[in-house]
Amino acid sequence: MKKLINKVDSIVDEMLDGMTAAYPQYVKRLEGLNVLVRAKGATPKVALVSGGGSGHEPSHGGFVGRGMLDGAVAGEVFTSPTPDQVYEAVKAVNGGKGVLLVIKNYTGDVMNFEMAEEMAADEGITVEHVIVADDVAVENSTWTTGRRGIAGTVLVHKIAGACAESGAELSEVKRVAEKVIANVRSMGMAVNACTVPAAGKPSFELAGDEVEIGIGIHGEPGTHREKISDVNNIADKLLEKIFAEGIYAKGDEVAVLVNGMGGTPLMELLVANKHVKAVVEGRGLKVAKTIVGNYMTSLDMEGFSVTLLKLDDELKKYLDAPADTPAFVQF
Amino acid sequence: MKKLINKVDSIVDEMLDGMTAAYPQYVKRLEGLNVLVRAKGATPKVALVSGGGSGHEPSHGGFVGRGMLDGAVAGEVFTSPTPDQVYEAVKAVNGGKGVLLVIKNYTGDVMNFEMAEEMAADEGITVEHVIVADDVAVENSTWTTGRRGIAGTVLVHKIAGACAESGAELSEVKRVAEKVIANVRSMGMAVNACTVPAAGKPSFELAGDEVEIGIGIHGEPGTHREKISDVNNIADKLLEKIFAEGIYAKGDEVAVLVNGMGGTPLMELLVANKHVKAVVEGRGLKVAKTIVGNYMTSLDMEGFSVTLLKLDDELKKYLDAPADTPAFVQF
Numbered sequence: 001m002k003k004l005i006n007k008v009d010s011i012v013d014e015m016l017d018g019m020t021a022a023y024p025q026y027v028k029r030l031e032g033l034n035v036l037v038r039a040k041g042a043t044p045k046v047a048l049v050s051g052g053g054s055g056h057e058p059s060h061g062g063f064v065g066r067g068m069l070d071g072a073v074a075g076e077v078f079t080s081p082t083p084d085q086v087y088e089a090v091k092a093v094n095g096g097k098g099v100l101l102v103i104k105n106y107t108g109d110v111m112n113f114e115m116a117e118e119m120a121a122d123e124g125i126t127v128e129h130v131i132v133a134d135d136v137a138v139e140n141s142t143w144t145t146g147r148r149g150i151a152g153t154v155l156v157h158k159i160a161g162a163c164a165e166s167g168a169e170l171s172e173v174k175r176v177a178e179k180v181i182a183n184v185r186s187m188g189m190a191v192n193a194c195t196v197p198a199a200g201k202p203s204f205e206l207a208g209d210e211v212e213i214g215i216g217i218h219g220e221p222g223t224h225r226e227k228i229s230d231v232n233n234i235a236d237k238l239l240e241k242i243f244a245e246g247i248y249a250k251g252d253e254v255a256v257l258v259n260g261m262g263g264t265p266l267m268e269l270l271v272a273n274k275h276v277k278a279v280v281e282g283r284g285l286k287v288a289k290t291i292v293g294n295y296m297t298s299l300d301m302e303g304f305s306v307t308l309l310k311l312d313d314e315l316k317k318y319l320d321a322p323a324d325t326p327a328f329v330q331f
Numbered sequence: 332m333k334k335l336i337n338k339v340d341s342i343v344d345e346m347l348d349g350m351t352a353a354y355p356q357y358v359k360r361l362e363g364l365n366v367l368v369r370a371k372g373a374t375p376k377v378a379l380v381s382g383g384g385s386g387h388e389p390s391h392g393g394f395v396g397r398g399m400l401d402g403a404v405a406g407e408v409f410t411s412p413t414p415d416q417v418y419e420a421v422k423a424v425n426g427g428k429g430v431l432l433v434i435k436n437y438t439g440d441v442m443n444f445e446m447a448e449e450m451a452a453d454e455g456i457t458v459e460h461v462i463v464a465d466d467v468a469v470e471n472s473t474w475t476t477g478r479r480g481i482a483g484t485v486l487v488h489k490i491a492g493a494c495a496e497s498g499a500e501l502s503e504v505k506r507v508a509e510k511v512i513a514n515v516r517s518m519g520m521a522v523n524a525c526t527v528p529a530a531g532k533p534s535f536e537l538a539g540d541e542v543e544i545g546i547g548i549h550g551e552p553g554t555h556r557e558k559i560s561d562v563n564n565i566a567d568k569l570l571e572k573i574f575a576e577g578i579y580a581k582g583d584e585v586a587v588l589v590n591g592m593g594g595t596p597l598m599e600l601l602v603a604n605k606h607v608k609a610v611v612e613g614r615g616l617k618v619a620k621t622i623v624g625n626y627m628t629s630l631d632m633e634g635f636s637v638t639l640l641k642l643d644d645e646l647k648k649y650l651d652a653p654a655d656t657p658a659f660v661q662f
Contacts, residue, residue: 002522002523002539002540002542002559002633003522003599004522004562004565004595004599004600004602004603004634004635005561005562005599005602006561006562006563006602006606007561011598011602014601014602014605014606015598015601015602015605016601017605018600018601018602018603018604018605018608018623019601021604021605021608021609021618021621022589022601022604022608022621022622022623023621054598055596055598057596057597057598057601058597062597191333191334191335192333208333209333211333228333230336230337230338231335231336231337232337234335258353262596262597263594263595263596263631263633264335264594264631265386265388265593265594265628265630265631266388266389266393266593266625266628267342267346267385267386267388267630268334268335268336269335269349270345270346270347270349270350270353270388271335271336271337271342271345271346271349272335272349273349273352273353274345274346274348274349274352275337275345277349277352277353278352287352290352290353290354291353292349292353294597294625297596297597299596299598300594300595300596300633302333302594302631303335304335322662324662329660329661329662330660331653331655331660331662
């Protein structure tokens with residue numbers, strides 16, 4: 001294993017300190033905790049908290065800032081954060097209007113975030129949660145009951161975050177987050193597996209001419225392996241499964257996220273995006289906004305995912321609203 | 332070779348179309364050319380044009396937009412753009428106040444950009460150029476006479492771009508660009524080599540426990556190979572050589588860029604940044620701004636570079652000025 005790290009045990013700790021060292025204008029770390037919150041502290045609005053295992057950077061700490069998250073909780077690599085850490089995040093960001101937890105659908109995450117919600121409720125803090133399960137690849141997985149939450153989660157952060165920033169009540173922010181969740185679908189693939197530092201070797205081995213389709217963001221298996229082909233052909237397969245959901249129709253406006261898995265050069269993501277846009281437009285939809293880059297990664301995995309979000313005027317307004325975070329800035 | 336591409340011959344073409352497909356609000360492509368310019372066309376200010384071989388995405392097309400570049404010219408992978416393409420870029424962005432070319436110091440780039448400058452001068456367009464040579468690793472290289480231009484170039488785009496946006500004259504923008512160049516130094520390393528698509532195999536082979544120190548951004552050799560060690564130790568070596576330049580002293584304010592080579596996870600860059608900041612501050616300097624991420628890449632190379640820029644009030648003002656481009660946005 002060749003990684004740019006010091007000790008395996010201290011990666012998450014050093015990563016979080018590296019984030020606050022880089023972006024003190026955006027984030028600060030709660031002392032003794034793996035929690036990043038806005039540098040300026042709690043604000044009198046509905047607060048958003050997300051998080052999960054580490055290894056998905058810039059998710060989720062990179063999205064803490066104006067117009068997106070108020071707090072992000074980092075577990076160990078690919079490991080759910082503990083309930084007490086989530087609870088501390090909730091307490092720190094609560095500005096009196098309640099807190100919305102944005103949870104990716106993994107069994108451990110759901111359990112621990114819900115426990116934190118109960119702990120906070122016992123303290124009189126109003127907390128609600130939404131669960132993102134945008135990955136159409138598999139219906140259940142080694143890590144989940146139901147579908148997995150992957151890159152579409154970033155669009156929940158963006159849109160629900162803008163809604164919260166606008167001064168909306170908790171019920172309204174939750175409604176908007178759930179609307180995103182109902183309209184967002186993703187699917188990914190891998191050219192090469194990731195190496196979990198503590199394991200020291202790739203999560204799986206692909207042959208020199210093989211790719212894995214329907215991969216998750218933890219190196220967990222996809223739907224199948226196949227011979228590598230043109231990226232256009234690969235993107236077609238991902239999009240076909242997304243369109244099979246039946247929620248994207250001719251005339252719809254969509255947002256597109258072409259997400260890198262961490263080790264994929266931007267050049268390749270851009271090549272993929274050319275075709276993704278052509279296919280989406282070829283089906284009679286309009287691409288209102290595109291985001292290309294590393295947003296929900298899987299350590300050093302090489303591969304990408306495609307996310308489509310059907311927009312209405314409300315979602316579009318919040319998607320286009322300003323955001324100012326380490327990893328996503330928009331005027 | 333497993334890459335997310337279609338045909339090797341069409342990568343640059345599809346990458347550029349993928350960029351305009353993603354960011355039509357920022358960039359448009361000059362018809363039949365590998366040139367991206369601002370979507371809104373030429374503006375009545377000094378225009379900045381940069382570029383070079385492709386494979387360094389988001390450089391340079393990703394920095395076309397308000398507060399940074401006006402045009403970016405893309406050669407084939409790791410190949411200088413031809414003079415006629417640079418010339419067309421200059422013509423397209425010229426708003427009447429002249430054009431500054433920002434050239435990375437590679438023999439081919441310097442020759443072709445200077446030829447374009449002459450062609451434009453023949454047409455009555457005032458063009459000046461600056462040459463970035465920030466890489467302290469080697470004094471001459473297989474690709475250059477003198478030092479190579481690497482990630483520090485992005486800071487030239489940012490600061491000279493903000494100066495141009497402020498309405499400054501060409502001589503002033505050039506002076507500011509040269510001040511950045513005089514005060515910026517970088518050095519990089521690689522954990523794994525990149526694979527040039529047309530070659531189909533890695534540019535060099537490193538053993539499973541080896542890294543290359545002082546690497547360039549084209550897979551060209553560094554200063555030496557050594558056994559991989561803690562990233563803190565590696566960062567120390569890069570910083571030591573940068574500090575040996577003698578231009579950064581106690582009490583100075585600096586900007587830090589921890590740049591990924593394309594295949595390096597953000598988690599690892601953040602771990603590196605924690606130490607970089609500690610070392611810089613340990614020497615009595617103040618880190619006024621940090622940027623961490625993939626800005627000047629080398630295809631799928633895994634590794635990183637560290638850049639320091641000594642700031643004065645003028646450079647700081649322009650560094651902090653707003654920017655709105657596909658790959659760098661700042662309020």
